[in-house]
Amino acid sequence: MTxxxxxxxxxxxxxxxxxxxxxxxxxxxxxDLVRRMKSGANNxxxxxxxxxxxxxxxxxxxxxxxxxxxxxxxxxxxxxVGMAEVMPESALIVKVIxxxxxxxxxxxxxxxxxxxxxxxxxxxIVGMIFYAIDTLLMLAFQEWMGLVFHVFFLFGLFGGxxxxxxxxKLAPKKPSSPTDFPTNIGTP
Numbered sequence: 001m002t003x004x005x006x007x008x009x010x011x012x013x014x015x016x017x018x019x020x021x022x023x024x025x026x027x028x029x030x031x032d033l034v035r036r037m038k039s040g041a042n043n044x045x046x047x048x049x050x051x052x053x054x055x056x057x058x059x060x061x062x063x064x065x066x067x068x069x070x071x072x073x074x075x076x077x078x079x080x081v082g083m084a085e086v087m088p089e090s091a092l093i094v095k096v097i098x099x100x101x102x103x104x105x106x107x108x109x110x111x112x113x114x115x116x117x118x119x120x121x122x123x124x125i126v127g128m129i130f131y132a133i134d135t136l137l138m139l140a141f142q143e144w145m146g147l148v149f150h151v152f153f154l155f156g157l158f159g160g161x162x163x164x165x166x167x168x169k170l171a172p173k174k175p176s177s178p179t180d181f182p183t184n185i186g187t188p
Contacts, residue, residue, distance in 0.1 A: 040160015
């Protein structure tokens with residue numbers, strides 16, 4: 001025979017006390033790691049946005065550019081500006097195509113920012129590899145100020161990746177079960 005449900009009021013249990021404040025320190029440390037990860041990931045947005053602004057300025061007559069933007073898009077832009085000078089009757093179309101190509105490249109970096117902000121390690125790693133290659137282009141073009149800023153932003157991206165690695169070490173691990181992987185693949 002089962003016991004009937006006891007509907008009498010129960011005393012309220014006080015929350016567990018944390019006299020040392022350890023829980024607060026752990027939460028603050030986790031929040032700081034998340035902030036550092038997102039700050040590093042947001043560098044991808046800056047790189048993408050400044051690259052698009054650079055492309056628009058260079059395609060339509062500006063003589064300046066932001067050194068944080070991508071050297072690859074500057075290279076693409078200079079090719080399309082040169083093509084526009086050779087083909088003056090189609091100059092606007094050529095410049096718009098160049099701007100679209102540069103925007104696609106910059107959009108890829110913005111996507112790295114989206115996925116890195118979602119704590120996806122691959123986005124940090126692949127994005128950093130592409131930006132390191134772009135840094136080598138700055139070196140090849142002997143654009144020293146751009147090289148310095150590229151290295152600075154690479155350190156920012158690395159800081160975000162480092163924070164993500166620390167967060168992953170602190171996160172609880174999901175226990176693997178033998179049913180996680182289907183065993184009936186390829187059997188009739």
